Amino acid sequence: MAYLLEVEELSVSFRTEGGEITPVDGIRIALNPGETMCIVGESGSGKSAAALAILRLLGEGGRISGGSVRLNGEDLVSKTGAELRSFRGKEVAMIFQEPMTALNPVLSVGSQLIEAIRLHSKRSRKEARRVAAELLRSVGIPRPEAVLGEYPHSLSGGMRQRVVIAMALASEPKLLIADEPTTALDVTIQAQILELMKRFRERSGAAIVLITHDLGVVAEMADRVAVLYAGRIVEEADVFSLFENPLHPYTQGLMRSVPSPDAVRGQRLVPIPGSVPSPAAMPAGCRFHDRCPQADRRCREEEPPLEPVRAGGHKARCWAVRERLPATDATVASVGGGL
Amino acid sequence: MFPYLLRRLLIAIPVLLGITVINFVIMKLAPGNPVEMLIDPNTPPELIEAKKQMLGLHSPAYVQYFKWLQGLAHGQLGYSFSSYAPVSHLIGERIGPTLLLAFAALFAGLLVALPVGIFSATRRNTRFDYLMTGLSFVGTSIPPFFLGLGLIYVFALKLGWLPPGGMRDLNGGGGLGDTLLHLLLPATVLAVAIVGKKIRYVRASMLDVLKQDYLRTARAKGAREFAVIYRHALRNALLPILTVFGSEIPLLLGGSILIEQIFQWPGIGQLAMQSILSRDYPTLMALNLVAAAVVLATNLLVDLLYSAADPRVRYDA
Numbered sequence: 001m002a003y004l005l006e007v008e009e010l011s012v013s014f015r016t017e018g019g020e021i022t023p024v025d026g027i028r029i030a031l032n033p034g035e036t037m038c039i040v041g042e043s044g045s046g047k048s049a050a051a052l053a054i055l056r057l058l059g060e061g062g063r064i065s066g067g068s069v070r071l072n073g074e075d076l077v078s079k080t081g082a083e084l085r086s087f088r089g090k091e092v093a094m095i096f097q098e099p100m101t102a103l104n105p106v107l108s109v110g111s112q113l114i115e116a117i118r119l120h121s122k123r124s125r126k127e128a129r130r131v132a133a134e135l136l137r138s139v140g141i142p143r144p145e146a147v148l149g150e151y152p153h154s155l156s157g158g159m160r161q162r163v164v165i166a167m168a169l170a171s172e173p174k175l176l177i178a179d180e181p182t183t184a185l186d187v188t189i190q191a192q193i194l195e196l197m198k199r200f201r202e203r204s205g206a207a208i209v210l211i212t213h214d215l216g217v218v219a220e221m222a223d224r225v226a227v228l229y230a231g232r233i234v235e236e237a238d239v240f241s242l243f244e245n246p247l248h249p250y251t252q253g254l255m256r257s258v259p260s261p262d263a264v265r266g267q268r269l270v271p272i273p274g275s276v277p278s279p280a281a282m283p284a285g286c287r288f289h290d291r292c293p294q295a296d297r298r299c300r301e302e303e304p305p306l307e308p309v310r311a312g313g314h315k316a317r318c319w320a321v322r323e324r325l326p327a328t329d330a331t332v333a334s335v336g337g338g339l
Numbered sequence: 340m341f342p343y344l345l346r347r348l349l350i351a352i353p354v355l356l357g358i359t360v361i362n363f364v365i366m367k368l369a370p371g372n373p374v375e376m377l378i379d380p381n382t383p384p385e386l387i388e389a390k391k392q393m394l395g396l397h398s399p400a401y402v403q404y405f406k407w408l409q410g411l412a413h414g415q416l417g418y419s420f421s422s423y424a425p426v427s428h429l430i431g432e433r434i435g436p437t438l439l440l441a442f443a444a445l446f447a448g449l450l451v452a453l454p455v456g457i458f459s460a461t462r463r464n465t466r467f468d469y470l471m472t473g474l475s476f477v478g479t480s481i482p483p484f485f486l487g488l489g490l491i492y493v494f495a496l497k498l499g500w501l502p503p504g505g506m507r508d509l510n511g512g513g514g515l516g517d518t519l520l521h522l523l524l525p526a527t528v529l530a531v532a533i534v535g536k537k538i539r540y541v542r543a544s545m546l547d548v549l550k551q552d553y554l555r556t557a558r559a560k561g562a563r564e565f566a567v568i569y570r571h572a573l574r575n576a577l578l579p580i581l582t583v584f585g586s587e588i589p590l591l592l593g594g595s596i597l598i599e600q601i602f603q604w605p606g607i608g609q610l611a612m613q614s615i616l617s618r619d620y621p622t623l624m625a626l627n628l629v630a631a632a633v634v635l636a637t638n639l640l641v642d643l644l645y646s647a648a649d650p651r652v653r654y655d656a
Binding site for chain 2: 052055057059085086087088089090093094096098101102103104105106107108115116119120151153164167168170
């Protein structure tokens with residue numbers, strides 16, 4: 001079947017003073033309408049760059065250096081100018097990490113929201129204002145009429161993020177990309193914001209790409225999960241398989257480093273030693289090998305492919321996993337579906 | 340808003356008084372006195388003494404200051420030591436041309452520096468940007484008096500297109516066109532200096548804003564690049580620019596002394612120069628007072644404009 005979003009071998013490069021770096025290196029995402037894909041990774045894993053690349057918002061010095069991004073079969077990488085703008089905000093909308101800086105401080109909430117509405121529909125200013133108030137109400141903002149006339153600085157972080165979401169939902173996008181939408185918010189607000197995104201998905205059947213480093217958010221939202229490490233997807237699975245049976249040593253490390261509700265009292269959290277390698281100095285072989293407890297010589301020399309290793313399309317990029325799991329199982333995986 | 344304004348105006352009074360005290364002290368500390376400047380040094384001492392008596396220079400300095408202050412309280416700025424004309428008249432005659440020159444230069448400067456700065460920022464590291472930052476460096480580096488003399492040489496002497504100085508043609512000039520023709524060269528010199536400095540400010544301020552997250556939000560909405568720059572970025576970039584352009588106004592009034600000399604522009608710059616040379620205390624005190632008032636007024640104006648431009652700035656009390 002045709003996917004809504006199909007990202008093939010996407011690479012993103014940035015020009016820096018020390019030469020070109022490639023923080024995203026050949027990632028693949030396929031997403032059906034109504035699905036939520038979470039991209040998980042540490043800071044520096046390339047997850048934000050991947051999200052921005054989908055909308056071609058990499059900014060100065062950044063470019064898509066390989067691969068394709070297709071939405072409903074249309075290639076976004078080759079689009080320019082007006083064509084691209086008709087996708088941004090309309091077909092694909094984005095929610096950003098920092099609600100404090102994502103809104104323009106000198107323009108009123110209303111004028112920013114009305115701009116988003118009028119960019120993609122032929123509505124009069126007055127009608128757009130009515131729609132804007134409705135949007136604010138739908139994201140749970142009390143007295144929407146009054147808030148339209150206010151400026152971002154007079155709203156709390158949670159309220160601002162609601163405004164950003166209202167703006168993203170203005171044109172009923174088919175795909176919503178959310179780059180750490182709850183990271184800057186406190187926990188109760190986080191839950192409300194996630195709830196909003198879920199409601200939107202259920203109502204409109206849109207797909208969501210959710211970038212996060214928070215495994216709690218993943219468990220709450222995801223249908224499928226891709227674990228990103230140093231610009232590569234190292235493990236990909238549906239959310240249940242991933243939590244029940246994380247295969248890649250990196251994913252296992254991530255799971256061990258966060259507290260779980262059924263943990264034994266006194267049990268220690270285990271951090272992953274070291275940090276994500278800089279894109280300017282990628283290690284040879286498996287990119288995780290110098291932090292991996294299971295690494296052997298092969299891991300240092302040769303990079304493993306991302307391969308189906310279990311039923312349900314559970315893929316991992318690890319030599320050790322390949323050896324543990326019989327090849328027949330992997331073959332089954334590519335035809336098997338769901339749990 | 341109104342209480343804020345009132346408070347600022349009330350605070351301005353002691354500030355202005357303090358400035359006049361400092362001015363008076365500095366003026367008195369400067370060597371020479373008005374009588375020496377006015378009278379032939381061979382004049383008998385009794386006559387000099389009489390002249391001092393007449394001008395009120397015999398009493399102690401603080402008495403002189405309080406007498407001046409007393410006059411000020413009655414709206415009197417006194418009489419010029421050298422021309423005996425009322426100081427208020429002298430200044431009233433001269434302030435108009437100076438304001439005309441200053442605001443023409445400021446306006447022209449803004450008109451050039453704003454678009455060039457914005458273009459330089461949005462096309463950073465292109466040939467246009469290099470050319471403009473280069474030119475702005477040249478503009479800042481050329482001494483205004485040198486540029487002034489150069490322009491007079493080329494456009495007045497060699498080409499004969501523009502008058503070399505003054506504000507109106509002596510043979511029946513004085514119309515608007517005539518004044519503008521005379522204004523062109525001195526205003527250009529001042530504007531070049533402004534543009535040189537301000538292109539860099541505008542560019543830097545704009546570059547700063549161009550990095551902000553909310554521009555990415557605007558692009559993600561599908562806004563055109565034009566709207567991103569002129570609707571979303573420019574208003575934010577204008578805030579710091581407002582301050583530097585505001586602070587330029589008092590500099591223009593004082594800094595035009597040299598330019599007014601070169602172009603024989605009948606403004607307060609020339610008056611100030613003459614008054615300094617003749618130690619014309621009353622005129623100098625009044626000029627300083629006007630200058631101080633202009634500085635305070637522009638500061639207040641900039642603050643008010645700021646609150647109009649930036650919704651985060653509100654003056655409640």
